[in-house]
Amino acid sequence: MNANYSLLFYLKKPKNYVQGKPKPIYMRITVEGIPKELSTGRDCDPKKWSSRVNRGKGDREDTRLLNRHLESLETRIEEIHTRLIREGVKITAQVIKNRYLGVADKPHYLMEVFADHNAKIEALIGKGFKQNTLKGYKTSFSHMSSYLLKCYKKPDVEVCVVDYAFVNGYEFYLRSDKGCCPTTAAKYMVHFQKITNLCLAFRWIREDPFVFYKNTAQAKEREYLTQEELDMVAQKHFGIQRLAQVRDIFVFSCYTGLAYIDVKKLRHTDLKTGLDGNLWIFTDREKTGSITHIPLMSRAIDLVDCYSVHPECVNKGLMFPVLSNQRMNSYLKEIADVCGITKSLTFHMARHTFATTVTLNNNVPIETVSKMLGHKSIKTTQHYAKVLDLKVGKDMALLNQKYGRGK
Numbered sequence: 220m221n222a223n224y225s226l227l228f229y230l231k232k233p234k235n236y237v238q239g240k241p242k243p244i245y246m247r248i249t250v251e252g253i254p255k256e257l258s259t260g261r262d263c264d265p266k267k268w269s270s271r272v273n274r275g276k277g278d279r280e281d282t283r284l285l286n287r288h289l290e291s292l293e294t295r296i297e298e299i300h301t302r303l304i305r306e307g308v309k310i311t312a313q314v315i316k317n318r319y320l321g322v323a324d325k326p327h328y329l330m331e332v333f334a335d336h337n338a339k340i341e342a343l344i345g346k347g348f349k350q351n352t353l354k355g356y357k358t359s360f361s362h363m364s365s366y367l368l369k370c371y372k373k374p375d376v377e378v379c380v381v382d383y384a385f386v387n388g389y390e391f392y393l394r395s396d397k398g399c400c401p402t403t404a405a406k407y408m409v410h411f412q413k414i415t416n417l418c419l420a421f422r423w424i425r426e427d428p429f430v431f432y433k434n435t436a437q438a439k440e441r442e443y444l445t446q447e448e449l450d451m452v453a454q455k456h457f458g459i460q461r462l463a464q465v466r467d468i469f470v471f472s473c474y475t476g477l478a479y480i481d482v483k484k485l486r487h488t489d490l491k492t493g494l495d496g497n498l499w500i501f502t503d504r505e506k507t508g509s510i511t512h513i514p515l516m517s518r519a520i521d522l523v524d525c526y527s528v529h530p531e532c533v534n535k536g537l538m539f540p541v542l543s544n545q546r547m548n549s550y551l552k553e554i555a556d557v558c559g560i561t562k563s564l565t566f567h568m569a570r571h572t573f574a575t576t577v578t579l580n581n582n583v584p585i586e587t588v589s590k591m592l593g594h595k596s597i598k599t600t601q602h603y604a605k606v607l608d609l610k611v612g613k614d615m616a617l618l619n620q621k622y623g624r625g626k
Contacts, residue, residue, distance in 0.1 A: 222310040228273040255312035359410035401436035443571040472569035485538040504593040511593040
């Protein structure tokens, strides 16, 4: 709290200044490199001003009166600084200036900043932000509110109290009280850091509370179906229509890599003939807006043809009659049980199956896989596509043949 300050008196040249006229005297208060200036209410002839000592020059009565006034201002600023230290207020140039002018300091509160941030995201839904993004930030807001009530016994705190201990305590609260896994807790910490970065940008806080914080969460291993499991699901006969329908859409995603929301919005108009004369899907990812071009495999084309006459698809122009994500995942659990698959089958697993089993394990370069998945970075693709031992064995066998021929 005991931040030092510097005070400088100087002549400020006004607009449309006429040479030879007096200039107004301003004082500049600087704390931690951040300056604030204000008028002293006096002026001085530039010829009678000493920039070296920041005072008027000479022994004339008017000069002595001016210098006494500046000294009184200097004393007043020093008194304000001392009082702020005594009160335990975080000292900034703006706070000193406000006290001098008699303006009440307006504190900034963490949850107010958080709420304002979320309101702006909500106003931009469909204009750069998705509904799920807002949903995540609202959950973060709720977790932070609960943390403050439990650990600080109040619904809000000033942003100036947010420090490393606050950050560390919040992560511990997410992991312990909220039962968040490391990756989920890390997501909420990213949300919180965005709020503190806003406070830093507006200079409401001076030090980054995350400067010593490190995210130690390890990426969770992604599950996928092996080729045998995929074939088992694809070839299984289901007497219940809803299970057969969900299975077909899931298998289509396994052979295209499209996420649930992207399959749900697919229309027949997205199906076009590519430069190679084959059928392609030309669409954009709902999550990122990136353009995705995917050549259709014969198995995927068969599924598209199968649902081309489905009443819902005909009426709405959709490619598939996709149910809600919750219902799709619920029915996939039933499908897994019927097929004897012990993995927790979810629709998103189809995307990982495409990346690992269908493409990468069949020697499709990861750059190509990344483009079809609509990723902007291969690093993201690496979370989806796993290099299987089977492929490692194949690659090493080819290498062994090469060395064998060289003997």
